[in-house]
Amino acid sequence: MKKNPYRYYRFLTLAGIFMLPATIFFWGVLGQNVPPYSASLSADAFAAEIIANASSIRIGMIGQLVVSFAYFLWGLGICKVMEATEEDNNVLSTIALWGTGLTWIVFALPCSVWLTVAYRPEVMDPRTLQMFFDFGWFFFDNSFTITTMGMVAMGIGFLKDPREVPLMPAWVCWLAICVGIGFVLEVFMPLVTDGAFSRSGLINYWIEFSAYFVYWMATAIHLDKAVVRLQREHAQGKGLA
Numbered sequence: 001m002k003k004n005p006y007r008y009y010r011f012l013t014l015a016g017i018f019m020l021p022a023t024i025f026f027w028g029v030l031g032q033n034v035p036p037y038s039a040s041l042s043a044d045a046f047a048a049e050i051i052a053n054a055s056s057i058r059i060g061m062i063g064q065l066v067v068s069f070a071y072f073l074w075g076l077g078i079c080k081v082m083e084a085t086e087e088d089n090n091v092l093s094t095i096a097l098w099g100t101g102l103t104w105i106v107f108a109l110p111c112s113v114w115l116t117v118a119y120r121p122e123v124m125d126p127r128t129l130q131m132f133f134d135f136g137w138f139f140f141d142n143s144f145t146i147t148t149m150g151m152v153a154m155g156i157g158f159l160k161d162p163r164e165v166p167l168m169p170a171w172v173c174w175l176a177i178c179v180g181i182g183f184v185l186e187v188f189m190p191l192v193t194d195g196a197f198s199r200s201g202l203i204n205y206w207i208e209f210s211a212y213f214v215y216w217m218a219t220a221i222h223l224d225k226a227v228v229r230l231q232r233e234h235a236q237g238k239g240l241a
Contacts, residue, residue: 004234005234006227007231012073012080013074013077013220013226015071016071017224018067019067019070022063022067023064026061027060027061027064029060030056032053032060037049037050039137039192043130044126047124050117050118054121057115058119061111061114064107068104068111075098075150077227079100080093081230082096082154082157084167085158085166087162092153092156096157099147099148100154102150105146106139110136138190149180158172159174167230168222172218176219179215186204186208
């Protein structure tokens with residue numbers, strides 16, 4: 001009997017499910033990013049916050065750096081499931097792979113910067129600490145085009161699924177496209193230090209990040225269901241149906 005070509009896929013899709021709560025815990029809770037420190041804080045006030053929470057931030061950033069590999073695996077899982085829907089070429093699944101996979105850098109570099117900020121803040125100049133922290137957020141928020149590229153490609157690709165019952169629900173596809181495009185509002189973040197478009201503001205933090213985590217959760221759950229369906233179809237000798 002021919003081996004199941006989908007036998008490793010659930011490992012990839014479950015990586016995305018695993019990383020979601022891990023990110024909320026490490027990056028968000030321990031990393032003091034719910035919400036992040038306001039850009040309107042003075043350098044001295046900011047440094048005092050970092051010094052008071054340095055141990056928690058260090059543990060959070062270390063943990064996030066360790067688990068972020070899972071996002072690349074999840075991107076590969078998205079790509080492989082998309083390939084099962086493609087009839088003529090694999091352009092969209094390849095874009096989704098690169099867009100999602102390279103988002104690992106969007107986690108890794110800023111978290112390394114924030115880890116540096118919390119490493120020995122008591123001996124650093126407050127303005128230097130603030131500058132590095134700002135740099136981490138500028139990279140984190142304004143590298144969105146890589147992530148958006150993967151999300152939009154995934155949404156369009158799954159919308160083209162020729163199956164009578166698509167592997168990915170249409171609403172999840174549109175959610176991916178809309179949330180991905182919505183990240184364009186992050187370009188306003190470096191222009192302000194307070195208000196709705198700041199890194200801790202209503203639009204560029206609470207709305208954008210909440211929408212992103214909803215997209216992540218919905219996609220991860222339905223992607224795993226799609227793999228289970230592909231495995232079942234293979235066992236029953238079915239293809240695109």
